[in-house]
Amino acid sequence: MESRTMPTRLPESRTTTLLRGRSRPRRCGERERLEMGWAIALHGGAGDIPYSLPPERRAPREAALRHCLAVGVAALKASRSPLDVVELVVRELENCPHFNAGRGSVLTTSGTVEMEACIMDGNTKKCGAVSGLSTVVNAISLARLVMEKTPHIYLAFDGAEAFAREQGVATVDANHFITPENVERLKQAKEANRVQIDYTQPVKEEKPQEEASSGKGDSQIGTVGCVAVDGSGNLAAATSTGGLVNKMVGRIGDTPIIGAGTFANSFCAVSATGKGESIMRATVARDVAALMEYKGLSLKEAAAYVVNNVPKGNVGLVAVSANGEVIMPFNTTGMFRACATEDGCSEIGIWPSETDCVLPDPKRNLPTGYLNLQSGGPHFFEVH
Template identity: 85%
Template sequence: MGWAIALQGGAGDIPLSLPPDRKQPREAALRHCLQIGVSALKANKPPLDVVELVVRELENNQNFNAGRGSVLTSNGTVEMEACIMDGNTKKCGAVSGLSTVVNPISLARLVMEKTPHIYLAFDAAEAFAREQGVETVDANHFITPENVERLRQAKEANRVQLDYTQPITGTAPKETSAPKGDSQIGTVGCVAVDNMGNLATATSTGGFVNKMVGRIGDTPIIGAGTYANSLCAVSATGKGESIIKATVARDVAALMEYKGLSLKEAAAYVIQHCVAKGNAGLVAVSAEGEVTMPFNTTGMFRACATEDGYSEIGIW
């Protein structure tokens, strides 16, 4: 048994031709956030604090589809969502429909700790944020030129864009800086276990480019995109509707609990057999300090480290 941590920055059809100016900042961000998490675990911070800390950092990085980098709805607005869960107690908190909250993951934790409920959304969640004094900004803060261009391309093609959908060719004017091979940047998440076997998970996202206003994905749904119990902690990414239907995160835990599978066996089974190819990935840790990061998409931005010295940062 020992501590372990894993984080993800989105899965999908990430082209091998992803240019260096798109690839390198994300790899650097993953490395930076991994080090923050590792340092926190080495300082004996509770896993719940660790996953919140790491996801906050990812939310503040506009290279990922959460917080500052959240993609736009069909109306050109931002609707962010997040979820956090403690494995031992199964306490959890979730939020959806946020448009002014700088760090949705921290509001999700406040829902968990300061209310008798699990899930708050839209105007009520925004009002709760103001009541709790969390940092908020004007909604325009989240509307970046890159995401305005992503939405324009998606509308021209009349489609909802999934994580890392291949670019729509021939639609962007040459003078624009439309991200090639990068039509959407990805959901973020972190899972951690300390050397006492305490587990936690956190996930945050802006959803899909050109999604309908009011659409809710897998991220804030307990057991779909986010789940932790005394056996494991899971954070999923990919096509939310597919992840919800497959109850991805809970099924990993259930296979361990009821079938006696190892973390790697359970996660591999869910990703290979329960979700259609090209739709999902996840990061997970077990109470024993195991870590796994399977995906059935072209790639998944991911990173992990364990107490015994193993570490990995990968895309494909």
């Protein structure tokens, strides 16, 4: 069994020095660690997103990210709580048909929608999660009601739908969520030796159909999520998804699993995206928080260790810390993402940029303080 070497802490001055002294305006990687203030990050899914993504597919998603970021920023400026902010932003993302959540949710092998969501408050560690929704307009709001109106954390399928009706949550006919694009995705996913890669046209896959349909092939890897922190260091995280194209009826992914796809405590808030089974095995969101809490790592260092230990092409995440750091690492080709901070930093992106900072692979024996700016590791977008 392969042994893991826990990462050593990088001197904070090493990172900040490399990110200063440039003539261009500051981006999300250049905020001073000691500054406090609100910060927000959101994502629209990570996966194999080619640079050749057609403009008609790219533009509406970028516009949606920009709109949702503006909604979150306005809420933070209005002194809304981080919990309110992440719910508001994820509701907007769920209402957008271009992402795999809510209106844009992908279909099961039976051609139905089974949505899931989770929300968590970092201060209290209160959380709520739902799965198997087919008529609820905004799964994230039902997850919050589970947290606030029941003694439970997680409701699923018929029980969750019944609770939604009891609470007067907006519901629609299940056909509302079945879009022509996702019907076509399901058709393609059902074809032998084919796989639907998120946000792209289908490509040939040299794997048996049963492997592709079980989620081992690279089906739709879309999820939406948001994390936020206010000027007092209060944190919250929210994530929502439709799951995998052609997934088995009843399959539950990482999104509603506390500590896998979603987690928040007094140290950080994390929302993950990618291949759910890999994220669950790695308990991605909780591990980031645990490395900060028990190992004393920075948000960036903790995320680097976690993302590097998930197989390449499987995960991305957005996270904020209590002192206002923002980080958006991924080991996939790309991740739809956006962030903003109180001091004016903002960024919207899909693929890695020249400002990426990549920490060394923790499995390699590299000297303390080494900062790798080359490709090959997870791509980082940070605020500190």
